[in-house]
Structures are given as structure tokens and as C-alpha cells.
Amino acid sequence: HQDYEISKLLWYLFNQDWFYNSENIGVKIKSPIDLLVSAHRIWPYKFEDDKAYFKIQKLLGQTLLDPPNVAGWSGDKDWIDTNTLMIRLKLPSLIYGINLQNGSSVGGFRGRKKNPFMAEVDSEYLIENYKDFNSTEVSEFVLSSHINRRFFSDYIDPMSKRLTAVRLMSLPEFQLS
Amino acid sequence: MKRRDFIKTTSLASGMLLVPSFVKAFDSTYLKSQGYKRLVIIQLSGGNDGLNTIIPYRNDIYYNARPRLAISDGIIKVSDELGFHPSLKALQPLYEEGELSIINNVGYPNPVRSHFKSMDIWHTAGDANSRLRSGWLGRYLDLAAKHPYDAIETNEFLSLALKGERFSGVATEDYKILYNTSRDPYFNRVLTNSHSQHLGEHNLGYLYQTMIEAKSSAKYIYENTKTSSSTIEYPKNELGRQLNTSARFINSHLDTKVYYHSLSGFDTHANQANPQKRLLKIYAESVAAFVKDLKKGGTFEDTLILTFSEFGRRVKQNAANGTDHGTAINVFVIGKKLRKAGFYNDLASLEDLDRTGDIKYSIDFREVYKTILNRWLNIDDPSIIPGNFQTLSFI
Secondary structure (H helix, E strand, C coil): CCCCCHHHHHHHHHCCCHHHCHHHCCCCECCHHHHHHHHHHHCCEEECCCHHHHHHHHHHCCCCCCCCCCCCCCCHHHHCCHHHHHHHHHHHHHHCCECCCCCCECCHHHHHHHCCCCEEECCCHHHHHCCCCCHHHHHHHHCCCCCCHHHHHHHCCCCCHHHHHHHHHCCHHHHEC | CCHHHHHHHHHHHHCHHHCCHHHHHHHHHHHHHCCCCEEEEEEEECCCCHHHCEECCCCHHHHHHCCCCCCCCCCECCCCCCEECHHHHHHHHHHHCCCEEEEEEEECCCCCCCHHHHHHHHHHCCCCCCCCCCCHHHHHHHHHCCCHHHEEECCCCCCHHHECCCCECEECCCHHHHHHHHCCHHHHHHHHHHHCCCCCCHHHHHHHHHHHHHHHHHHHHHHHCCCCCCCCCCCCCHHHHHHHHHHHHHHCCCCCCEEEEEEECCCCCCCCHHHHHHHHHHHHHHHHHHHHHHHHHCCCCCEEEEEEECCCECCCCCCCCCCCECCCEEEEEECCCCCCCEECCCCCCCCCCCCCCCCCCCEEHHHHHHHHHHHHCCCCCCCCCCCCCCCCCCC
């Protein structure tokens, strides 16, 4: 490892068993950008208005390429206060325009007017991309920790991967990576 | 020993859980009767031109430095040397009642002329060299607050000033929307489920704890705020709305200690006259309505209002009929129990400017903060404002 090759270091890391130990998974609080990107990886979305990206960054306390000082952002718990947490929890249902209770779509012009964070999404994406998996298995793509079986019925909808994904992204657990 | 002291001491000794609730209720009444004080902050963002706000109307240097921008008509001449910008008319009664104190030339050494950096300095009570990441009020609330709603900012974003090492205030433009969001049935289900889980774990436990606090803050504010419509008319603008909301909270006797507001648009590099005229009018009329509302609610006595801007502007006007970033500026303090109302100190001499032609500061803003902390909020802890600063005597 003396040639400082990052790819070699990463190859080594990713092949160690301890890297995958449960105590190392799902312990770090995602930065605002982590959060936005991790949602996008599960179900891609695009804001019509570019300003929405900046507004969310500002609300959550991380504007890209503009750190408070050369040390960057302090991160972890500092991302979270009562305001930023509420926004983070609410964001997926706003972005995907889905009612968390019954899965109905909140859309149309009126929906957009009230909700500046409603994005364009491909509503068939989840069905196509996860066609070999059921809703419970989809949950494993969304969260890095396991949901207690007792609460499955509250979060996982066997009939709707869309609703399952958005509900899980609306959990405090989704804030962790 | 007075009965109140006895009960207060024993309740502390026996631990809150063992104290019957009627005694706890009595305990908070005791604290309130001691003079429960609240602080209201109004931030003028962009760097207000202090020299056209408090005008040295007899000074030739002022008129020579600003051939087109100097104010000459309609100045409200409140003293022999200084007058208000005509837009501050609504504040004149406050001045005459002795409820307004103007502290001139407030700043700090090696002034910074960048908006973000200077605003950070005012928020964190730092200086040009410091890198403090928590706000002065946040650090005060780290010690004095029990709940996030002990500081409320009527805005979408929480200012750094209200972020402590552990404490963070509540930022909300509309407390009713906040309340409805917090009552979402799905989130209630999530919280109920969390009760039966072991959540001691580091971050997950912290997240759920914060979620619970968010919900209880929203509930506290909503349930305790009286919605009977105020009969005071506020101007229909950004600051008017913010102050109207805060007055409602204050007159509902929320336990909140700090209320934060901001009015932006003061960065007048070009064609300053009309924007500043408009903004100062918004400021004065909103504050006048707010004070009237608090007086009506009987809460003005316990409220202190501090207005500041991140810097003033240059003495000489520029070619675009505006002014560029400057240094020291005046700070307004409004309240019932001012020790020195009117002009706390003289305006700095315009013949003795710093080497870049800007006003030299004579009072460090941290002295203003320290005075408010010691004399108004009754707290004296060196962790809040780093450095040694004197207290002033405006309160």
C-alpha cells in the first residue's frame, strides 16, 4: 500500500468482513446531499425548477461548494435539529407526491402550487426496476437497518412498492447510512 | 427563609419527580414574578446605511461626502446634532417616551466587509479571526433553555445566532402548518412504534428524540397561542407579518425567551434613496405596531427589542448614487426600562475616520450583547461571549 493508490485501499476495505459488521452499518447521519442522492438512487426524480435543489440545500444546511470554512461541515448530529429533521422526514412524500397513509398521488397543478418540492418521476420505475423483488425485499434496498417484523404492516405495502419505498424513506432510519 | 425560597430549595433537593405538581406550578409562578424577561431581535440584512438613518444634519462633511445622497428634507430633528431619516417617523413617539435608545458607532476591531463573514461575526459574537460555529443566543440557551421553542424564529431557516452547542431553536413561518405537519398520522405511527423499541443507540436514539421534541414544540406553540384576532393593524409586509406572529406568541405568554426576525434588502450599492426610504418605513411602522400590540397585551415591560445590521456603509457615496460596505453602525434598543434613552453616545467624528475613510467604532457589539445577557437576561457565564467585555449602562 505504499504507492498510495486509493483504488487498492478501497479494494482491500470492501473485501474485509469487518467492514460489513452490523455495528458499522447504518450509524452515520447522512448529510443533506447524501440524503438527496440516496433517494435518487432508489427512485430517480428531477425538479422542474432548478431552484428547488438550492432551496432544499439551504433549508437542510448544506449548500454544495460553499462550506462554512476550509474544514468543511462538522456533520453527523449537527445536521439534525427539530426543523431540519421535520423537513427531511417530510421530503420524500413531497418529492414523489405520495400520501403516506393511503398511497394516493398528490399531483396536478394545485398539488404543485402548494408543494414547491414536487418532482418529476417515472411512476413505473419502481415496478420495472424491482420487478424481481417483492415489497419486503425492496425495503432492504432502501434502509441499511432491518425493520422489526412487528411493524411491517405499518410500513410495507405488499401491493405497492411505490408506497413502501416512500414510507421507508420517510423514516428516521433512512437518515442513517 | 421565605416560604418561596424554602419550596424552591426543597424541590431542587428532592428531585423534580418527587415534587407534587401543585408545588411545581407554584415554582414557575415564582420565576415569572421575578420578572420573566424576553428578547426580540430584528436583523436588518445587507448592511444598513447608518449615516442616512441617524443623520448629523448640521455637519458639512456629511453633505459634502454625499452630494446627491445626503438627506436634507424632512429630517426628524430629535436632538441638536442628530435627526432621524424621515421614514422613521413612526418611531418618534417611542423616542419621546424614552423607550428608544440609540447606540452609535457599534462595531468591532478589524472590521470585515463581507456580508456572510460579518453576519457570522454578529451571530457568533466572534471577530475577524474567530471561527465560532455556534451563536451567542444559542450558547445562552444551551444554559437557560428547556425546550427548542425557547427560541422561535419566524422564518424557514434557523439563523446561526440561535444554534448552540446542543440547543437549536424552532424556525417556522407558519406555526399552524408546522402543527399540522407534526400531526401526520404516519409519523404518529412511527413514533408510537419507537416507544416499544430499544433506542439507546447513538444516532438512531438521537433522531427519534429530536422527532419527539419537534412534535412537542409544534404542539406547545399551537395549543398555547391564542388565536383571537389582534385589533392592532400591522403593515402588510415581511417584517409586519413576522412581528405580528411573535406578538401573538408573546401575548399568549409562551415560555419562549428569544424571538428572531429579519428584514432584508439593505445592500444599497446603487440608487439607495428609494429602497432605504421604503425599508426604513417598513421597519419603523412594523416596530411601532408591535410595541403597541405588546403594550395592549401588557407584555411590553418584559420585552427588550434589539435591532442591528451586519455593518454600516461608507461615508462617501459612490458614483451609482449608493454606498458601499462600511464598518460601524448604530444599534437600536427599545424597551420600557431603559436607563439611558435617546442617544446613548455621540456619533463618531466624521473628521476622524479610519484609514479607508470609514467610521471608527467606539463600542464593541459584544459589550451590547454582554449588557443584555447580564442585565436583562440575568445570566453571567463566560462561555457565552468569549473575551473580556465591559457592560454598558443603557439598561
